[in-house]
Amino acid sequence: MSHRLRTLDDGAWVSVNDRRRAGASELWRVRGVCDCPVADLLVEGIVDVGVDRRTVTARVAGRCLACSRETVTGHLAVGRFVDGSYRPVSDDAVRVTAGESARSRVGGAEPATDAGGGE
Ligand SMILES: [Zn+2]
Numbered sequence: 731m732s733h734r735l736r737t738l739d740d741g742a743w744v745s746v747n748d749r750r751r752a753g754a755s756e757l758w759r760v761r762g763v764c765d766c767p768v769a770d771l772l773v774e775g776i777v778d779v780g781v782d783r784r785t786v787t788a789r790v791a792g793r794c795l796a797c798s799r800e801t802v803t804g805h806l807a808v809g810r811f812v813d814g815s816y817r818p819v820s821d822d823a824v825r826v827t828a829g830e831s832a833r834s835r836v837g838g839a840e841p842a843t844d845a846g847g848g849e
Pocket residue numbers: 764765766769770794795796797798799
């Protein structure tokens with residue numbers, strides 16, 4: 731199963747299968763982008779989108795409302811596919827940047843359980 735992921739409007743939106751699913755001006759709770767325990771990150775633009783198994787991810791440019799640090803994140807979960815349907819990450823979920831750690835941990839909530847498969 732393939733999904734169409736892209737950014738729209740110069741990075742204002744994450745588009746999943748031609749529907750706008752996440753975008754600028756949203757407020758995301760993100761750990762690890764500044765010195766705050768959990769940043770209140772005001773999303774200013776989508777830098778890149780990706781998919782890791784069933785998790786849709788995006789790198790975003792944004793600013794922590796608490797400490798004003800501007801940052802470009804690593805891949806953060808924006809949603810995932812469950813039985814082929816897209817489910818957004820809940821607004822109050824704390825997103826963790828994948829960074830240098832295993833990409834399979836994108837989303838943080840649960841490890842990927844797909845055995846084998848690969849590309
Ligand atoms: Zn901060």
